[in-house]
Amino acid sequence: AQSVTQLDSQVPVFEEAPVELRCNYSSSVSVYLFWYVQYPNQGLQLLLKYLSGSTLVKGINGFEAEFNKSQTSFHLRKPSVHISDTAEYFCAVSEVRDQGGKLIFGQGTELSVKP
């Protein structure tokens, strides 16, 4: 079975500072990796995903993530955050072989950007 651990439940940061949100996963089979964002009182939307190929993945709103197979990590980064990045961020995995495309989510990280 797969599991996803987001190492920080809350990350406060000042505007224009860099940020890293950490995600580790556990799986005995090949997985796809995702980061979703949830703005207050909204559903989730996809930030970026890793399927295969280059381990550095770029997503929307200037975010990027790096897949590290040896450390089973998929950390999310942004070099300079804005107030509008305040949201909850979820890391998720799905098995490559899973015909139903089910996602296993981490617990979420609340990013709070302060002026």
Next chain:
Amino acid sequence: NAGVTQTPKFRILKIGQSMTLQCAQDMNHNYMYWYRQDPGMGLKLIYYSVGAGITDKGEVPNGYNVSRSTTEDFPLRLELAAPSQTSVYFCASSTPGLAGEQYFGPGTRLTVT
């Protein structure tokens, strides 16, 4: 396209009541999912469906039922509501070509008292 729509947005139920949460998508996606979100717990899969007439349990199915008679609709039924079912419920849809990417509805906030 409206994407994934959910109704109602909010609902308060008394213990023991029943209700159906509605979910519809207009993207012709084969796969649909129901999740619940509790603070600090992420999202947990309740039920999912890979096509009309096919449903299966997820991680936390107890106390819920689903049906999928059409590609577009995937209602979630709560029978005999309990306080433990107080949560925010999200419906999502996907299709094999998206390799796991899911589209989410806006959610239904349910309180059981």
